[in-house]
Amino acid sequence: MTDAATRALLPEGLHDTLAPRAELESATVAGLLSCFASQGYEQVAPPLVEFEDSLLAGVGAAEGRRMFRLMDPASHRMMGVRTDMTTQVARVATTRLAAAHRPLRLCYAGQVLRVESGKLRSEREFGQAGIELIGTASTGAEAEVLLLAAEALRAVGATDFTVDLTVPTLVPAVAAGLGLDAESTAAAREALDEKDMAGLSAFEGRAREVLETLLLAGGVADKALDALFRLDLPGEAAALVEELRAMVGTLREASPELILTIDPGEYRNFEYHSGICFTAFDRNTSRELGRGGRYQVQGAKGAEPAVGFTVYVDSLLRALPEPRRAASVFVPAGIARETAKQLRADGWRTVAGLDPVADDAAEARRLGCSHVYRDGGVEGV
Template identity: 50%
Template sequence: MTDDPPNPALLPAGLSDVLPPEAEREAMLVEILAETFARHGYERVKPPLLEFEDSLLAGSGAAVAEQTFRLMDPVSHRMMGLRADTTPQVARIAATRLARIPRPLRLSYAGQVLRVQGTQLAPARQLPQAGIELIGAESAAADAEVAAVAAEALGAVGILGASLDITLPRLAPALLDAAGVEGEDRRRLARALDRKDAAAVAEHAGRAGGAALLLPALLAAAGPAEGALAVLAEQDLPPAARAIADHAAAVVAAVRAAAPGLRITLDPVEFRGFRYHTGVAFTIYGPGRVGELARGGRYLSGEEPATGMTLYPDAVLRAVPAPATRLRIFLGEGTDAARAAALRAEGHATLARLVPTDTAQSLRCTHELDGAGRLVPVVESERWPMSR
């Protein structure tokens, strides 16, 4: 007995086809995001899907090394990597192809990334990204700009009520350094902070002493930015930690000025998922329970200070209201070309009869023209459903 032939529609785990109308919605959404970026002076770059492994995983790219697919280039016989994140590629472009361009550089991008594994909550391994990178500026105003532009771009696609969560991934390490906490004691305290285990943080911090004693209060301070900043201002922070806190206060003030209606929260000791960030880090959440829509923050682009934000169009699509469906209008023989062009100019799709068997129903049209050239709805029950 022979095995059944494989189903040609079967795809590897974490990969999927995007069908109409979702594919068109995603493409249109990405272009709206890109247009918002462009209006703030961010110029678009388009890095390749594949690069040599040693350049792709250099610098901030090392943070996604475990998520990067690798393969041998049959031409050069060198190992290549398929990007798992676009930011490291933009950093390479800035350091090489655009090295002589005056700073700061404002660059944007949009494209797909592929990762070795998804997560339990987000199993997809191929993901769309769209984002901005501001390279060569080290200031609170630069950090605030990328956060405000990202929030504006989300507003442009219809997301209202988003919130910006600011974290300081270098603050807790600075306090542990000042307290001289190392080895297993440091790992235990980091795990307790990661789990938001207030009792364990208090226990381990009390044992460590010194600047570590500030951690319980900072853990409890997470919440609206003004309240968290007030707690930070009250603490006797060592110099390195004080500089981080003061910069965070300046960033919050700059974001408030640029985006007055944006809700801002601050978690001083959160550091999960920000392995290559060197300053403030950002996450933008949508209203309700739509989850994480964007992530970014300050990092090093080679040797240059940089800050940026990556938006996730697939998550954004789930958060925005579904737009009105584009009308699909059937054009029979002899339809006036000017009338058809006018319909397309209004944003509708026109589908012309090519063979005698073409009908409004077979082409899944929503409308057709009657004898007077007026739009007439096609009975929905007679239209063919999209194959899924």
């Protein structure tokens, strides 16, 4: 292997992003942030590396196994490279912005790095962009975050996606109502999350009937809600289903075109969430475009409710049309700089010739330009 080939090698899960995709990524992130800002979400930009204990506090407790660590030579304390930006935004909200009026609306964008790739993505470094609404636990807050996320996805070109709703606390509430012990509850959660009907065979009577119905109820929102209401669930579980029904009604009224599904048994990756959660899936690639929901942030004044949504930029880019190089004009050497400046003012991208050449059109094609400036005008090549 040549030295050049060796230098081009990157660690597994990392890659160079080249034109025109790198430009598309930048424009997509800018579009998301612009949409977030239009509804009052102010951008924050936490650092890539923090002290380990800060990144693992509160909602970041489960991130330790995915985190790269290094020793800070200045403080001699362990630092970590962020694996998710939600933890950082929660820290900013409960420290730097602890005295700010609630509800607090924040947005962010940046790269994250993980020790291992996941089942659904080979990348270990990828971009995130998202929003956090901190200080309220209302259904209206959840609806605002979900609807804004959907609006932002559409604004940057992702038009064919579904939103899957789940309530991670539903199965434990059902299990409590059925009188199941901790071991049985854990087994039920695992079987429902894995869509494993055989895993429910150990249950009997009413418990088995309810759990199997929960597993089969997943699908289009209206169908799933009908199945859940027919179960006549006990107390807390019934209240959660009613909350889910109200959420669906709010979303239908605000955005009738939104395609909603419900998965009553899903909880994995939503372990720290305390209310309705939602995941956006691209219908063509089946990739997760983003996810979010209600959770609690811990600060000096105690716990605060929050609702957030994170867009996975790498998955989003795969859902968008393949980018093309932008049209550009080759401006031969010797043409006045003011001419090129006017072309840019007219909306063109310009590529300047540095030395005279025999064939300007051929040089334009060699440099990847779509047009050439010649005889006082722009011509295609």
